[in-house]
Amino acid sequence: MSSSSLVKPKLPLELDIAFEPVGDYACKFSTRAGDLIRSHVPVTFAKWRTVPDYFKDDVWAALTDNSQ
Numbered sequence: 001m002s003s004s005s006l007v008k009p010k011l012p013l014e015l016d017i018a019f020e021p022v023g024d025y026a027c028k029f030s031t032r033a034g035d036l037i038r039s040h041v042p043v044t045f046a047k048w049r050t051v052p053d054y055f056k057d058d059v060w061a062a063l064t065d066n067s068q
Contacts, residue, residue, distance in 0.1 A: 013025055040059050
């Protein structure tokens with residue numbers, strides 16, 4: 001099996017006017033984002049805006065990684 005056959009296609013994500021995910025894949029996106037946040041960001045941060053950018057960058061990189 002080639003590595004290209006293991007890559008999942010990207011799913012279309014719709015955002016509303018407040019940039020909240022909506023539509024068919026909103027729940028899947030939110031679940032994946034929450035899983036990644038829990039695995040990359042320490043629980044010591046009470047507010048998302050206080051999380052350092054390098055943690056957010058790690059989450060974004062994992063979220064946009066086409067191989068997952």
